Amino acid sequence: MGLSREATNTAFEILTEINGGFGGYEVDYHDPDKLGIIMTNDMRSDGSVERAVLNVREITPEQVEIFEKRKEEVPNSSIYRTLEDQPDVTCIGWF
Known part of the structure; x- marks a missing residue:
């Protein structure tokens, strides 16, 4: 199930x-x-989407804190993972 329009706006x-x-x-x-x-x-x-993700190189503790504090504002499943072939890139977002 994709993000609703409201969830999409919040994710963005x-x-x-x-x-x-x-x-x-x-x-x-x-x-x-x-x-x-x-x-x-x-x-x-x-305006709704199936998923919304962002790749961040060398994610900072401040960026992680923002995501952790706000991820529940989007009612969909969240993703936070390091890319296998690029360990300095983290993919965050919702689907």
Whole structure:
């Protein structure tokens, strides 16, 4: 089940805060080499998405704290994992 429109907006807000500003977003795209761009898939006509994730290189304790404090604001399952082939990149977000 994807994010509702409200959950999508909240996820974008949180990921933008973690990113230190809005770096844009790309639909139907996930590339582990892309940093600072919110990646989504299946954007619907009401603005909701199936998932919203952000890749962060060398994530800071402050960024982790923002995510941990705010992740429950989005009622969907969250993801927080280090990429296997790039141990300095962390993927965070919701699906």
